[in-house]
Amino acid sequence: MYWFLNDASLQGQFGESGEFEAVLRALLGLRAAKPDVRRRLRATRSFASSTVSNHLVVRELLAGHRDKDLKRAVLDWLDRSGPFIDDERFPEADDYFEYEGLDITSTGLGEAARRTKADTPSTTFSFVGGPKNFAIHPLEVDHGLPEDRLGKYRVPNIWDPQDLATQVAALEPAAANWAELLQTARRRFPNLEIGPLERNPVLAREPFEASIRDRVLELLQILDEYVGSRDAHGKESKQAREIIDLHFTGEKARFTGESSTNQKDFKAAMIFDRSFGEGEFFAHWHGKISHRFFRVHFEWPLDGNRQKLEIFYLGPKLTKN
Structure with a gap:
């Protein structure tokens, strides 16, 4: 259409x-x-x-x-x-x-x-x-x-x-489970690399909720727009800087890094294997969902030679004692 x-x-x-x-x-x-x-x-x-x-x-x-x-x-x-x-x-x-x-x-x-x-x-x-x-x-x-x-x-x-x-809204049925949500995200956001997060047993044990689904898609859309507004060499455009200023800074930032204490105490939980390519990544930056304290952990900062941003984790907050 x-x-x-x-x-x-x-x-x-x-x-x-x-x-x-x-x-x-x-x-x-x-x-x-x-x-x-x-x-x-x-x-x-x-x-x-x-x-x-x-x-x-x-x-x-x-x-x-x-x-x-x-x-x-x-x-x-x-x-x-x-x-x-x-x-x-x-x-x-x-x-x-x-x-x-x-x-x-x-x-x-x-x-x-x-x-x-x-x-x-x-x-x-x-x-x-x-x-x-x-x-x-x-x-x-x-x-x-x-x-x-x-x-x-x-x-x-x-x-x-x-x-x-x-x-x-009628073009695409709303996702009714975690697997459908991630399939939808892969279709919608070409600037993101989203591996098989639905296979994570931590997420699989969590009941699916539409409110979390909608919030996840909002967060991923912002990340997708940020990557898409950089040039071929990774240089940030004015739009990219505006996204940073609006969503990555301030008391109401949607995306933050873990505190230095949490980075130290929970480091092992936030090291992920790359689904696209080799190696590991310490992904302590995350998008925040207050309902049920869900988090979306992602690759940050994004190197200039990277054309896509990898999403490593969707699920309950990792820094809980």
Whole structure:
């Protein structure tokens, strides 16, 4: 499944930008929380030039915005990181599509129509309001010039971020045991090396809980994003440093190293054999889960020549007397 921002639905209808900003923030939140949204929600490279109000396009609205974090996050998405429809446009020999007489060939709706025609699951995300009503499902798109119609395609359409969240959740059944959780993590996080942790008898004896599952996936996602934001030589980008500042420092840090006392007293418990390659690693850095005092131990610091970060342990805290 792919979702495409329907830039044709931005028609200058947001006299007050707050409603438009609320939708943007919801989409950004889903991108941050759901890897599938980050990979599969696509926009045209011209989306930032779409008209929000009578006076402003998206880029102009953000340029003067007081919330610098919102400005940076949206422009990084829509100006730089994507993913963009233009970079992987679906091939179509007779490439002309209309919606209610409007040429939408090069828009997100046009891309969704091309893929719908090819039986590739696709949905548009539209913005409500404006002269043309895009807040309907499905959107009936005409293929071909008006004088030579080639077909009509019913494109699935949503306009509420919660509907997007619901569709994403339905893509993959939630893991119901430790083995399924780790299988899910291996699929979702390509920058991590996750060995057969489910074979650890310590974890096997622990009852599975959905709350721990969700927390584990949150922690692994952060680690995956950190590794993915380093360059090929292991140099940290600005995004990587922000992840360190936000999640590895301060009283509420999600990731910490063991105290010097625990490093000494429990060293043997925190030395792990590598599942990928040879040797051992003293992995005292861990992600913290307060419920039932679970921990995720991982390779840290990550050497510059390492392209992936290894996860060594999932289970109850190792430093208990």
